[in-house]
Amino acid sequence: MYMKTEFEHLQAAHCENGVTTNLLRSVGISKITEPLTFGIGSGIFFIQIPFLKVNNGPAIAFRTMPGLIFKRTCNRLGIPVVRKKFSSKEQAEKFLEASLNSGHPVGCQVGVYYLTYFPKEYRFHFNAHNLIVYGREGDQYLVSDPIMENVTTLSRYELERVRFAKGPLAPRGQIYYPREHTPVSDDKIRSAIKTGISKSVNDMLRIPLNIAGVKGIATTGKKIKKWRDQLGQQKAGLYLAQLVRMQEEIGTGGGGFRYIYGAFLQEAYGYLPNEQLLEISKIFTRSGDLWRTAAVQAAGIYKGRIGSQQDFNVMGDYLLEISEIEKGAFRQLSKIKWH
Amino acid sequence: MKKEEIPQDDGALNKSTKEVCYAVDSEGKYTTELSTGWEVKSTALDAAWKDIDERVKAARQKVLNGEASPLLFFMELRLMDIGIVSAYTGFWKWTIRQHLKPAVFNKLTESKLQKYATAFNVELADLKTMNVHED
Numbered sequence: 141m142y143m144k145t146e147f148e149h150l151q152a153a154h155c156e157n158g159v160t161t162n163l164l165r166s167v168g169i170s171k172i173t174e175p176l177t178f179g180i181g182s183g184i185f186f187i188q189i190p191f192l193k194v195n196n197g198p199a200i201a202f203r204t205m206p207g208l209i210f211k212r213t214c215n216r217l218g219i220p221v222v223r224k225k226f227s228s229k230e231q232a233e234k235f236l237e238a239s240l241n242s243g244h245p246v247g248c249q250v251g252v253y254y255l256t257y258f259p260k261e262y263r264f265h266f267n268a269h270n271l272i273v274y275g276r277e278g279d280q281y282l283v284s285d286p287i288m289e290n291v292t293t294l295s296r297y298e299l300e301r302v303r304f305a306k307g308p309l310a311p312r313g314q315i316y317y318p319r320e321h322t323p324v325s326d327d328k329i330r331s332a333i334k335t336g337i338s339k340s341v342n343d344m345l346r347i348p349l350n351i352a353g354v355k356g357i358a359t360t361g362k363k364i365k366k367w368r369d370q371l372g373q374q375k376a377g378l379y380l381a382q383l384v385r386m387q388e389e390i391g392t393g394g395g396g397f398r399y400i401y402g403a404f405l406q407e408a409y410g411y412l413p414n415e416q417l418l419e420i421s422k423i424f425t426r427s428g429d430l431w432r433t434a435a436v437q438a439a440g441i442y443k444g445r446i447g448s449q450q451d452f453n454v455m456g457d458y459l460l461e462i463s464e465i466e467k468g469a470f471r472q473l474s475k476i477k478w479h
Numbered sequence: 480m481k482k483e484e485i486p487q488d489d490g491a492l493n494k495s496t497k498e499v500c501y502a503v504d505s506e507g508k509y510t511t512e513l514s515t516g517w518e519v520k521s522t523a524l525d526a527a528w529k530d531i532d533e534r535v536k537a538a539r540q541k542v543l544n545g546e547a548s549p550l551l552f553f554m555e556l557r558l559m560d561i562g563i564v565s566a567y568t569g570f571w572k573w574t575i576r577q578h579l580k581p582a583v584f585n586k587l588t589e590s591k592l593q594k595y596a597t598a599f600n601v602e603l604a605d606l607k608t609m610n611v612h613e614d
């Protein structure tokens with residue numbers, strides 16, 4: 141048995157951006173690059189969820205809820221989507237086969253713990269990874285994982301196991317793809333960019349909780365200053381290591397997605413030539429740079445090279461400064477008058 | 480970040496793939512470049528795994544001391560908390576907490592033990608002995 145859909149693998153920084161971009165290309169929509177997907181889908185975010193522990197560390201995210209980038213991007217571009225979850229593994233595979241047979245490469249939400257082609261060091265119980273299945277050769281599904289340079293394969297059993305991984309954000313076999321080719325005009329892209337930016341402004345400035353958006357960044361900064369006393373040197377170091385991993389690990393493009401957002405604003409300028417977009421893009425570059433400077437400080441602590449209260453204060457202050465920088469950037473974005 | 484500043488350090492990921500980074504070129508325009516890794520984040524991952532190794536060792540000792548059942552060892556080994564074990568086995572969290580006590584664990588039926596063995600991806604026989612054959 142051999143079946144293969146029309147599909148071209150393009151590597152991306154982030155899995156959901158990459159799956160979205162590549163699936164859109166598979167239905168002939170090729171103008172939507174990774175940064176446009178991320179910006180139109182309002183991917184940029186920050187949240188530290190209180191009281192929740194992930195892998196014995198703080199629950200921190202630099203991006204919006206998994207699944208939303210694909211959903212919003214397609215929505216805002218007026219592209220109809222197919223999305224399905226399953227309670228039965230057999231139904232899930234049947235649907236996958238039927239989609240492939242009808243010529244659709246499909247996005248699958250998967251857990252990474254049993255993702256065999258990932259290095260062992262990366263295999264945690266994280267269930268919101270995304271990949272594309274674009275065909276099958278005998279027992280092997282053809283897989284395009286956008287964070288990898290090259291395509292790969294998973295056996296039927298391996299694919300089923302990751303599609304039905306359990307725990308938080310369990311994928312339940314979730315499958316999604318754009319239903320059909322839909323013409324996407326530049327005007328449509330312009331309006332989608334504006335909607336994407338305005339949603340991100342809301343997410344980062346106007347959520348009335350101090351755990352999310354720019355206020356969330358400041359709150360985490362203040363918390364970090366207390367970690368040394370509250371948790372002890374070693375555990376505080378592990379917490380910082382977790383922050384750095386969420387910020388820099390595969391998928392963020394560097395600087396906790398802030399660079400991708402800077403790239404988005406530059407590409408947005410191509411559709412909406414407003415000089416402010418280029419200026420604000422520079423602010424996001426500065427913010428990303430400062431996130432990375434903070435990561436270097438954190439590394440000094442978890443490697444045990446430094447670790448005084450003063451060092452934690454410096455670390456916390458970086459986040460307070462980033463919070464102010466991003467507040468300024470999103471305020472400027474909120475005030476842009478589109479022509 | 481400038482394109483030429485993208486770190487090209489060693490890391491666990493680079494056995495499988497390089498990763499895409501975003502950075503600006505000499506004209507300030509955003510572009511992408513592949514990176515082999517960044518020491519700052521590979522040491523963050525190392526720190527996490529060192530902690531996991533210590534937790535696994537401590538759990539093994541607790542089981543040997545009779546303070547916990549082998550479930551604790553396999554939970555640490557498989558990076559699972561009680562919620563994840565509950566999701567994979569179908570047991571309630573409360574029940575799993577009971578099974579973490581050696582006296583309760585030792586009386587479990589084979590079918591219940593098999594659920595744990597499946598969840599931890601180990602042989603039933605290895606569940607009690609804490610033998611691990613890596614796949």
